[in-house]
Amino acid sequence: MNSISPVKIWRHQKETSLLLEKEGKIVSWTLVRVPPFGYERQAPYPVVLVELKIGKRMIGQLVDWQENDLKTGRQVKTVYRRIRQPDPEGVIPYGIKFKPI
């Protein structure tokens, strides 16, 4: 597994904190069954493209979901979650995911 840059994570945190608890709706979605390196233990997982009420569009995973949450137009909000398995040096990346509301 590739190592994760703590510097990059730290730099992203400044923007991430501004995007928490924001509401929006699903514009498009998929269910990833063949994952990239580092995401094997999460698959299958839904990834959603969301239009936030603040006008910004974002892509992220959907968490705490049921089958009937996977539809365009579904209301969601941003939450802070662990992104993937830690890298060999133990860096645990956190970032934004979405949760149905």
Add this chain to the structure above:
Amino acid sequence: MKISVLGVGTTKFGELWEVSPRALVKEAVSEALSDANLKLSDIEALYVGNMLSGILGKQENLGALFAEELGIDIPAFKVEGACASGGLAVHNAINSILAGVYRTVLVVGVEKMTDHNPGEVVSALMGAGHDEERLAGMTFPGLYAMLARSYIEKYKTKKEDLAAVAVKNHYHATLNPKAQFQFKVSLDQVLASPSVAEPLRLLDCSPISDGASAIIIAKVNPPAGGQKATRRKNVYITASTVATDTLSLAGRKDLTSLTSAVKAAGKAYKMAGIEPGNIDVAEVHDCFSIAEIIACEDLSFFPKGKAASEIAKGKTTLGQGRPVVNPSGGLKACGHPVGATGVKQIAEIATQLRGEAGLRQVKGAKVGLTHNVGGSGAVAAIHILKNE
């Protein structure tokens, strides 16, 4: 604009475990030189289209590497633009000729993907995406699945019509001895194949492939001693355009079209002085079935929302309709060694316009087009070719 295509050469595409990237390039270049009746000493510059050599093979500096392999010491460059690397390399090579810097230029597209495990390849390909998409665990099938969902919901596309793209391209590949998958698949097989990223299934997706393709291009008049003294038709590139768009799908307003392709195609039709209706044959970037449907609309072959049903009716199938789309089998069935694809598309169209495509020949083809896309539409390269 008028640039001669003097020679073309393409290796077999597929899982070529016994062949190195150096050997792939040497084979494609030898074939192109022999086809053009030229010597390496006639070549003034080399452009290499490649995406993954660094991220997968830990090898960069490909210009010098392949110049060394070929035994020449001319100016040589790697051009990268994800899956459009090949098309961008051709565009840059053409510009160098138009600028008057070089007269005769070799372009090679090459990719070696099957040396690495599929998870690594999926991750490496995501190098073409946005950081936010990578953090989400997104994949290229996933990104095109999002485009497919938006398209299907907007135009009420039948799943059978989506699957028909793969059926057509596999049929075409049965006529191409260089293709990775020279066998037919049925509609039922496509619809029953495992889901990769809903709604896309395994047989909606192009494969992981090895391969190389080379073309030799020059100013209108072939150099002395060039081109065999045959009655072979000359083929010219009459338009070469590139356009870009946001790296991430989240930056797009419309998820049923690739704006970069629309813009590049519009410029290309104008540059060549032709209409979409003049195209007899096209190689388009069908990395996924939905991508060919969107491509056929972005290129104005069909009105918005109509391409899927028209393709399913055989309107782009060899021997049935015009323009014939992806006679090589496309990315889906000829294979998709990503850096090679954009060059292979031009090699295929040149072969078609010379009337040398054998069983897959589009009869009487005079004007052809190539459509090469990088990322989920972040970059597109369009070329138009004609014969004389």
